[in-house]
Amino acid sequence: MYEDIRSNKMRTGVIISIFIVFITLILYYICMAFDLGAASIIFALIFSVLASWASYYNSDKIILSMSKARPATREENQKLVNILDALVVSSGIGVTPKLYVVEDPQPNAFATGRNPEHSVICVTTGLLEKLDYYELEGVIGHELAHIANYDIRLSAVVTVMVSFVVILSDVFSRYFFRSRRSSSDNDNNGNAILMLIGLVFLILAPIFGKLAQLAVSRRREFLADATSAKFTRNPDALISALEKISSDPNELRSANKSTAHMYISSPFRDKKITKSSIWSTHPSLDERVHALRNLK
Numbered sequence: 698m699y700e701d702i703r704s705n706k707m708r709t710g711v712i713i714s715i716f717i718v719f720i721t722l723i724l725y726y727i728c729m730a731f732d733l734g735a736a737s738i739i740f741a742l743i744f745s746v747l748a749s750w751a752s753y754y755n756s757d758k759i760i761l762s763m764s765k766a767r768p769a770t771r772e773e774n775q776k777l778v779n780i781l782d783a784l785v786v787s788s789g790i791g792v793t794p795k796l797y798v799v800e801d802p803q804p805n806a807f808a809t810g811r812n813p814e815h816s817v818i819c820v821t822t823g824l825l826e827k828l829d830y831y832e833l834e835g836v837i838g839h840e841l842a843h844i845a846n847y848d849i850r851l852s853a854v855v856t857v858m859v860s861f862v863v864i865l866s867d868v869f870s871r872y873f874f875r876s877r878r879s880s881s882d883n884d885n886n887g888n889a890i891l892m893l894i895g896l897v898f899l900i901l902a903p904i905f906g907k908l909a910q911l912a913v914s915r916r917r918e919f920l921a922d923a924t925s926a927k928f929t930r931n932p933d934a935l936i937s938a939l940e941k942i943s944s945d946p947n948e949l950r951s952a953n954k955s956t957a958h959m960y961i962s963s964p965f966r967d968k969k970i971t972k973s974s975i976w977s978t979h980p981s982l983d984e985r986v987h988a989l990r991n992l993k
Contacts, residue, residue: 713749716858720745748861756853757810757817760959761797763860764807765951766819769796777825780834781818781841788838788928790845794818803947803966804828807959808840809853816844823947828938835935836942838925839961845924848917852959860955918961918980919988932989943982 725741752759771778777796785793794808794816804824810816818840828836843849922939926932942962949964957964963979980988 713753713854713858716752717742717745717749720748720861749858752857752861753811753854756857757815759857759860760809760853760956761817761819763951763953763956764799764819766797766799769798769820774798774825776830777820777833777837780830780837784834784838784841784928788841788845790841792816794841794844796820798822798825799951801947801949801951802826803949803964804942804945805949805952805960805962805964806836806840807956807961808843808849809856809959810844810849811853812847812850813844816849818844821949823945824942827941827945831929831931831934832938832941834929835925835931835938836961838928839921839935841928842921842924843917846917846920848921856955856959918985922985922989923992926989926992932992936986936989939982939985 721738721741721744723741725738769777774796781793781796785791790813792813794810794813795818797817797819799819799821801821802823803821804827806818806820806824808816808818818837820836824833824836843852922935925935929935939962946966948966949960952960952964958979960979962982
């Protein structure tokens with residue numbers, strides 16, 4: 698486990714560094730296209746560093762906002778609170794994550810935050826309604842394992858930074874196509890550069906999305922499943938929960954491509970995983986069930 702934690706911390710640093718370099722270079726060439734001078738590289742570097750800092754320290758808030766989550770309350774969600782409190786003690790994690798709820802009929806859950814001290818577990822109302830006590834305990838144990846293993850830091854940073862690149866790509870491409878329609882002969886050179894940069898953005902944005910899926914390894918799901926079984930001593934309950942979640946027909950409305958890898962099971966019902974591939978965000982249900990049964 699300690700090796701996985703160290704690996705997650707190192708990969709987070711590498712991804713942040715790549716993000717800073719990528720955004721700095723893109724913004725630099727944008728500034729040069731508008732003849733903003735040699736100081737453009739300084740502006741681009743400062744902006745990318747600030748964007749990285751804000752993404753790292755506010756990743757949980759950004760993801761919760763994207764997911765349209767609200768804080769859970771002890772009055773409404775007593776069973777959920779009791780399960781988490783008991784698992785915190787049995788896991789020895791030492792801190793209690795905050796609980797959030799998403800109003801959605803699909804049963805699903807994810808954990809986020811930059812470290813255990815600033816962690817969040819978020820569940821859907823469908824999960825609370827459709828799973829029994831022990832199945833819910835297995836899911837919360839799975840998410841608590843992600844927190845203990847620092848999977849959440851890597852996952853949150855990847856999610857926010859990929860979303861930032863995709864948004865920047867969308868804004869820039871929209872601006873380019875508008876400016877192209879109103880361009881004159883005097884700014885053809887500038888528009889040629891903008892066209893090239895816009896094309897680079899449009900190509901790299903989906904690639905960044907795929908890299909996010911690859912950076913957050915499927916191995917972490919097997920490890921979190923096994924750790925949950927260790928916390929609860931009840932792998933059968935987690936198997937039952939995974940089967941219910943996978944077979945539910947509802948689509949998770951607040952999920953998107955940048956957040957899909959965070960959930961305990963893929964939130965997209967038109968993309969059910971029957972066999973893992975290099976592009977899969979999650980192992981298949983059969984693989985996970987087989988691994989859990991081998992623990993017994």
